[in-house]
Amino acid sequence: MDNQQNQEMLLRVLQRLEQNETRLVQVSRQLEQMVEGAAVDKASPEANTAAEADTAAEPERTNRLTAFVTLSALIATIVMVVISLFQSKLDPGEAANFGMAAAFNRELVQNINYGQLYSQYRAYTDYLAYSELQNQLEQTLASTDAAAEENSALTEELAQSQRKAASSRLFFSMRYLNRDGSYDTERQLGEAWARAEQQTELDPQPYFLDADEQRSIGMQFIWLLLWLTAALCVYELVQYFNERRVAVRGTFVFAATIGMLLVIFGVYLLL
Amino acid sequence: MSENLLNELSAPKTAEGESPNGILAAIRRFLFHEEAEEVDTIVWVVMITLVIALLTVQMEHYGAEGGQALDRAQQYAVQAIGVKARGETVAGYAWNDAYRQWLDWESQASLAEQRGEPEAAARYRVVRDRLATLTPLLSPAYLDASTGQPDLRAFESDTYLVEATVLQERYVRAMQLYDLLMTRSDTFGLQIVLLGIALALIAMAPSEELVPNRLLRRLPILTAVALTIFVVGWVVQIFLEPIPVYSDEAVDQYAQGVGLAYQGDHANALLAFDQALQNEPDYANVYYRRGNTNFALGNYAEAAADYQAAWDAGREEVNVLWNLGWTQYVLGDQPAAIATTQEALAMAEDQEALYFNLGLMHLAAGEVDAGRQAFDTGLEYAARRVDEAKTAGDQPPSSLWSYFTIALDDIDRLITCLESELCKTTPPYTTLAVDEAVRQVAAELRLTLKNAAVALEYTGALPGDAGTQEIGAFEFGTGEYDAAGNVTGFVALGEEAAPLRFGLAIEEESSRTIDESLMLATDTSAPVLVRFPYKSVQDGQLLVLKVYRNGTESPWLRLVENWSLGAAGEAVLPLAPSSQFALADGDYKLELYLDGHLLQEGAFQLGG
Numbered sequence: 001m002d003n004q005q006n007q008e009m010l011l012r013v014l015q016r017l018e019q020n021e022t023r024l025v026q027v028s029r030q031l032e033q034m035v036e037g038a039a040v041d042k043a044s045p046e047a048n049t050a051a052e053a054d055t056a057a058e059p060e061r062t063n064r065l066t067a068f069v070t071l072s073a074l075i076a077t078i079v080m081v082v083i084s085l086f087q088s089k090l091d092p093g094e095a096a097n098f099g100m101a102a103a104f105n106r107e108l109v110q111n112i113n114y115g116q117l118y119s120q121y122r123a124y125t126d127y128l129a130y131s132e133l134q135n136q137l138e139q140t141l142a143s144t145d146a147a148a149e150e151n152s153a154l155t156e157e158l159a160q161s162q163r164k165a166a167s168s169r170l171f172f173s174m175r176y177l178n179r180d181g182s183y184d185t186e187r188q189l190g191e192a193w194a195r196a197e198q199q200t201e202l203d204p205q206p207y208f209l210d211a212d213e214q215r216s217i218g219m220q221f222i223w224l225l226l227w228l229t230a231a232l233c234v235y236e237l238v239q240y241f242n243e244r245r246v247a248v249r250g251t252f253v254f255a256a257t258i259g260m261l262l263v264i265f266g267v268y269l270l271l
Numbered sequence: 272m273s274e275n276l277l278n279e280l281s282a283p284k285t286a287e288g289e290s291p292n293g294i295l296a297a298i299r300r301f302l303f304h305e306e307a308e309e310v311d312t313i314v315w316v317v318m319i320t321l322v323i324a325l326l327t328v329q330m331e332h333y334g335a336e337g338g339q340a341l342d343r344a345q346q347y348a349v350q351a352i353g354v355k356a357r358g359e360t361v362a363g364y365a366w367n368d369a370y371r372q373w374l375d376w377e378s379q380a381s382l383a384e385q386r387g388e389p390e391a392a393a394r395y396r397v398v399r400d401r402l403a404t405l406t407p408l409l410s411p412a413y414l415d416a417s418t419g420q421p422d423l424r425a426f427e428s429d430t431y432l433v434e435a436t437v438l439q440e441r442y443v444r445a446m447q448l449y450d451l452l453m454t455r456s457d458t459f460g461l462q463i464v465l466l467g468i469a470l471a472l473i474a475m476a477p478s479e480e481l482v483p484n485r486l487l488r489r490l491p492i493l494t495a496v497a498l499t500i501f502v503v504g505w506v507v508q509i510f511l512e513p514i515p516v517y518s519d520e521a522v523d524q525y526a527q528g529v530g531l532a533y534q535g536d537h538a539n540a541l542l543a544f545d546q547a548l549q550n551e552p553d554y555a556n557v558y559y560r561r562g563n564t565n566f567a568l569g570n571y572a573e574a575a576a577d578y579q580a581a582w583d584a585g586r587e588e589v590n591v592l593w594n595l596g597w598t599q600y601v602l603g604d605q606p607a608a609i610a611t612t613q614e615a616l617a618m619a620e621d622q623e624a625l626y627f628n629l630g631l632m633h634l635a636a637g638e639v640d641a642g643r644q645a646f647d648t649g650l651e652y653a654a655r656r657v658d659e660a661k662t663a664g665d666q667p668p669s670s671l672w673s674y675f676t677i678a679l680d681d682i683d684r685l686i687t688c689l690e691s692e693l694c695k696t697t698p699p700y701t702t703l704a705v706d707e708a709v710r711q712v713a714a715e716l717r718l719t720l721k722n723a724a725v726a727l728e729y730t731g732a733l734p735g736d737a738g739t740q741e742i743g744a745f746e747f748g749t750g751e752y753d754a755a756g757n758v759t760g761f762v763a764l765g766e767e768a769a770p771l772r773f774g775l776a777i778e779e780e781s782s783r784t785i786d787e788s789l790m791l792a793t794d795t796s797a798p799v800l801v802r803f804p805y806k807s808v809q810d811g812q813l814l815v816l817k818v819y820r821n822g823t824e825s826p827w828l829r830l831v832e833n834w835s836l837g838a839a840g841e842a843v844l845p846l847a848p849s850s851q852f853a854l855a856d857g858d859y860k861l862e863l864y865l866d867g868h869l870l871q872e873g874a875f876q877l878g879g
Contacts, residue, residue, distance in 0.1 A: 092335070096342045103346050107353030114357045118364045125368055125405060129376065132401045136394040182404075208342055215335035222331045229324040233317040240303050240313050248302065 066239065069253060073235045076228045076260050083228070083267060087221045092214040099207030106202045113192040117185055123171030124183045130165035131181065134158060220270055224263045231256040231263070312492060316473055319499055323466045326506065330459035337452035344445035351438035358431020365408035366423055373402050373409055377419060428530035436526035440556065444517045455509060462502045469495035469502075521551035528560060537564045555586035559594075566598060574598045589618040597628060603702030605636035623649040623656070623671070627678035630716065631685060635697075637704025639712040646716050649678075650723050650733060657727050667727070675724035676824065682717045689713065718869060725815050726867025729831065734867035740812070742863055743804035745873030749797040750843070758843055761802050764875055799846045799854050801861060803871065806839035815864040818846055820857045828854075834865065 137158040141151065176188045196202060234256035241249045303310040380395035403409035407426065414421045472495040482488040528543030544561040547554055562577030578595035592615035599608035612629045619625065626649030633642035653671060660667040681696075688694035689703060689710055703709075726734035751760030801816075811833050818828035828846060836842050846861070847854055856878025863871045 092338060096338065099342065100345050100349075103349050107349050107356075111353055111356045111360075114360045118360050121364060121405075122368045125372060125402065128405070129372060129398050129402055132398045133394060136397055140390065140394065204346065208346075211342060212339060215338060219328075219331060219335055222328050226324045226328050230321060233320055236313065237317055240310055242301075242303055245302060 065249060065253065069235045069238055072257055072260060073232055076231050079260070079264055079267065080225055080228050083221050083225055086271065087218055090214045090218045092211040092218065095207050095211035095214060099204040099211060102201040102204035102207060105200050106204065109193065109196040109202060113189050116192065117188050120172035121183065121185065123168050127165050127168035127172065128181070130161040130168065133161040134165055137161065217270060224266050227259055227263045231260045312473055312476065315492065315496060316470065319466050319469050322499065322503065323463055326459045326463050326466070330456050330463065333452045333456035333459065337449050337456055340445050340449035340452060344442050344449055347438045347442035347445060351435050351442060354431050354438060355435040358427065358435065361430055362423065362427045365406040365426060369402060369406040369409060370421055373399055376402065422534070424534045428533050432533055433526045433530040436529045437522055440522045440525060451514065458509060462505060465498055465502050469498045518551045521547040521554055521557070524550065525554065525557050525560070532560065532564050537567045540564045541568070553584045555581045555584035558584055559586055559591060562594060571598050571602045575602060589615050589622070592618070593625060600628065600632050600635065600698060601696060603698035605632050605698070608632045609636070621652050623652040624674040624678065626652065627674065631681055634685065634709055634713055635703055637706065637709055639708050643712060643716065646719065653723070653727060654733050657731050661731050672724065672728060675720060679717065679720055682713060682720065686710070686713050686717065721862070721869050722864070722867050725864045729813055729815060730867060737868045738807070738866065740808045740865055740870065741806050742865070742871040745861055745871060746802045747873070747875040748800055748802065750800050758800070761800065761843060764799070799877070800843050801846060801873070802841060802843045804841050808834055808838055808865065810835050810837065812865050813867070816844065817862040819860040
């Protein structure tokens with residue numbers, strides 16, 4: 001089918017819809033008249049005059065719809081203001097800034113700790129060399145039957161290495177020495193980290209997660225605002241709809257209202 | 272649909288006040304009451320409002336995503352700096368402390384062996400081996416047992432370089448993503464403003480009483496509609512542009528390649544870069560690094576293609592054009608090299624090194640005047656840079672002297688290629704314009720560059736006119752000394768064995784080479800002297816003596832002082848900075864400058 005055929009078909013469908021709409025309105029009026037007539041029969045004879053004036057009911061319904069739409073639009077506006085207020089309370093940037101500060105502290109502390117560790121580790125390196133030499137010399141002296149002159153030289157070298165090892169020991173913390181003479185670098189770093197952690201925030205992740213969560217909530221609020229805007233637009237449009245299109249107007253208003261109620265429920269869930 | 276609506280809006284009413292037939296009109300007749308203009312207006316207001324709302328959502332979405340990207344970028348940046356700093360600390364300890372001590376104990380062990388004390392040697396080696404447990408650098412993974420040399424570059428690469436490169440790349444990518452997302456967010460903001468203007472235009476539409484002409488009355492609405500259609504088209508265009516998806520695997524492979532190239536393993540680096548490009552074909556940094564690797568391997572055509580690809584993939588930086596231009600020069604494609612270097616100069620017009628490159632390219636193409644002009648411009652910028660630094664009370668950037676050194680190396684290689692057809696990192700001989708004028712200008716420019724480098728470094732200005740001073744040919748030799756250590760005689764190198772120096776205490780036990788040109792003096796080494804005649808020299812003139820070993824200047828051998836030996840005579844100068852050091856074996860070249868003018872050159876050889 002070409003475009004023209006499509007258009008013609010669409011026009012025919014719309015005309016049928018219009019006819020159906022008119023029939024629906026007529027049926028609806030007849031039903032109303034029947035119900036109102038029955039009520040009038042039971043209530044008072046004066047009411048019969050009202051049944052005759054059925055044409056007056058249509059503007060009244062329109063007024064009711066307009067009132068409902070106006071009220072709903074007001075509610076939607078209030079909800080939008082409330083959402084905007086909550087949205088303004090969110091501050092992911094602040095959380096991210098805290099996260100960055102923690103990340104910066106973390107690297108700074110690690111670098112300082114490494115610097116301190118290796119300045120001590122240098123002294124430990126000297127200490128290790130001379131204490132190992134000391135061990136070797138002691139073993140040699142204990143096992144040797146060398147001449148006194150040679151022993152004297154070894155003893156002198158032993159004394160020197162003892163002095164050098166002792167002076168090196170002043171420049172690193174003995175608490176990190178293990179029984180086998182090795183140096184526990186991990187423990188020193190761990191303790192330094194623990195001390196720093198008591199002074200300042202070193203874990204940035206919770207802050208960045210908080211920032212992400214706030215951004216996510218903010219986005220959900222924005223989506224809710226979009227829905228409310230759409231609802232307001234529908235309410236606005238409906239007021240320009242032909243008064244005879246009762247079913248269409250009702251459907252639109254119903255959909256917008258349901259949408260608004262869902263938004264309100266969404267706000268409740270988010271909070 | 273928009274076209275129909277426009278027709279609707281601009282078309283005159285029928286006699287019954289209805290718009291012409293059509294789907295849109297039918298829908299409107301079905302839904303709305305009779306006031307056509309009012310309906311049109313309200314429909315447009317609603318549509319624009321909805322588009323604004325949707326754009327607001329998108330703006331916020333991209334803003335939030337951009338915020339996350341920025342958070343990540345900042346974290347990566349801080350982490351990269353931290354990893355690098357800690358890595359430097361660890362590598363510094365491993366090399367300067369652990370390995371130095373390891374060497375000292377090994378030296379002690381060797382000396383003990385020489386003294387015939389094997390037990391002492393064994394003791395020292397136990398200490399040495401114990402120290403080797405303190406750092407992975409001294410483990411078999413990095414230490415070559417046969418030479419006693421650890422592979423520091425491999426250790427640095429494994430310890431922090433690769434990790435820091437990964438973090439650095441992630442930072443760059445996160446920032447690129449942030450930039451892209453925020454640009455989109457800002458664009459949506461701008462589009463919202465435009466739609467706000469469209470709404471304002473609709474509100475400004477006059478009533479029928481004020482402007483009876485329908486078309487004129489509806490002009491603001493038509494403008495608003497046109498603006499809205501434009502904005503919607505713009506939005507669609509933005510959504511059609513994809514957001515780049517980065518591959519973490521490619522980043523890891525890139526970092527591996529960087530680490531391998533750092534270790535000089537260019538063949539494997541090339542493989543790593545190839546893999547990275549398979550995972551992410553538009554990865555600009557990989558192309559750039561692969562270009563460097565290909566250049567190092569001598570694959571100049573591939574290197575040029577990589578630099579071009581890096582540029583095309585978005586790395587539009589001056590160093591890409593710089594390297595591309597140089598590679599084209601080496602390939603012998605001088606027109607392309609000149610064009611590329613000029614493009615680079617358009618981005619960095621005060622970069623003297625680029626002018627030196629450009630000058631060489633013109634020379635290679637036989638354009639001697641253009642070559643001379645490019646070198647002159649480069650020298651002017653260099654002089655300006657030095658002057659600005661002096662005016663600000665600062666030192667000129669040391670990179671400037673590196674550029675001079677590199678430019679001189681390049682021009683030396685070109686001259687060698689022109690004269691001997693030995694062409695290394697120069698254009699192929701067959702592509703060069705070989706004539707006497709080129710040779711002459713190349714030699715002249717070489718001298719100009721050398722003089723300018725010395726004059727700028729020590730006087731802060733380009734050299735003035737050469738004076739009348741004369742320096743005779745150099746003689747190299749060793750001295751004969753009296754009991755007070757004064758030189759009393761001169762024995763030219765190669766004539767006969769030089770006598771021992773006087774008054775030198777050999778304090779060091781090791782003769783381990785500590786740098787490229789100098790060795791700790793031993794009791795068998797004698798200081799090398801240079802002797803030359805001179806005349807018409809004035810006291811106070813700036814003397815600069817540069818010493819090159821195996822083609823590279825040894826800055827620690829450079830002698831800089833004011834002349835104080837009188838107007839004429841014969842000078843004898845030591846080449847080593849102190850009596851504790853002696854020159855290592857090698858090919859030496861000497862240059863003597865007075866007031867920034869090269870007056871004499873000479874060469875000698877030590878050892879095999």
